[in-house]
Amino acid sequence: xATKGRILIVDDDPDFVKTTKMILIAAGYxxxxxxxxxxxxEKIKVSQPHLVLLDIMMESIFEGFSFLSVLRTAPEYxxxxxxxxxxxxxxxxxTGSRFSFTDDEDMGDSPQPDDYMDKPIKPKLLLDKVATFxxx
Numbered sequence: 001x002a003t004k005g006r007i008l009i010v011d012d013d014p015d016f017v018k019t020t021k022m023i024l025i026a027a028g029y030x031x032x033x034x035x036x037x038x039x040x041x042e043k044i045k046v047s048q049p050h051l052v053l054l055d056i057m058m059e060s061i062f063e064g065f066s067f068l069s070v071l072r073t074a075p076e077y078x079x080x081x082x083x084x085x086x087x088x089x090x091x092x093x094x095t096g097s098r099f100s101f102t103d104d105e106d107m108g109d110s111p112q113p114d115d116y117m118d119k120p121i122k123p124k125l126l127l128d129k130v131a132t133f134x135x136x
Contacts, residue, residue: 003030005134008047010040010067011055011088016119020053023123024130037067044071044080051133054113056089064089072111084133090119 007024011017012035021031032047034040036058044052052071056064064087072081115129 004028004136005050006030006032006047007051007053007130007134008032008034008040008044008049009053010034010037010043010058010064011053012036012058013055016055016088020121020126023126027127027130029130029134037063037070040067041070041077044077044083048080049083051130052083052085054085054087056087068111068113084114086129086133087113087116088119088121089116 004027007029009017009020009024009031011020011033017033017035021033024031032043032049034043040052040054054064054067056062058064060066068085068087071077071083071085114133117126117129
């Protein structure tokens with residue numbers, strides 16, 4: 001059976017990864033997983049995803065942003081810089097506020113994700129967002 005598309009999850013939370021992976025596989029997607037930015041950058045070349053689900057805070061508070069910056073600007077990732085990135089984070093749950101991706105003062109010249117979702121995610125909302133990046 002053909003899959004709807006390939007998704008790479010880059011997240012260090014095993015519960016989030018397990019649940020999200022099950023949701024995506026049940027919906028017909030092929031899923032690869034990386035537990036940190038370094039592993040994600042290695043796996044993107046192998047899995048060649050149509051979409052990356054990227055946590056912001058992993059080993060460091062800005063690890064997700066570092067991954068995104070390398071993906072979008074490093075010459076060795078030229079073939080992958082157009083892959084959409086959907087950032088997911090529990091920062092709102094943890095702190096009561098969230099990152100602003102529309103405020104130049106917050107983001108400066110840093111590469112921006114294509115979209116953002118707060119954790120915990122709702123399965124239907126996740127699948128709806130994924131479908132906007134990987135049409136049927």
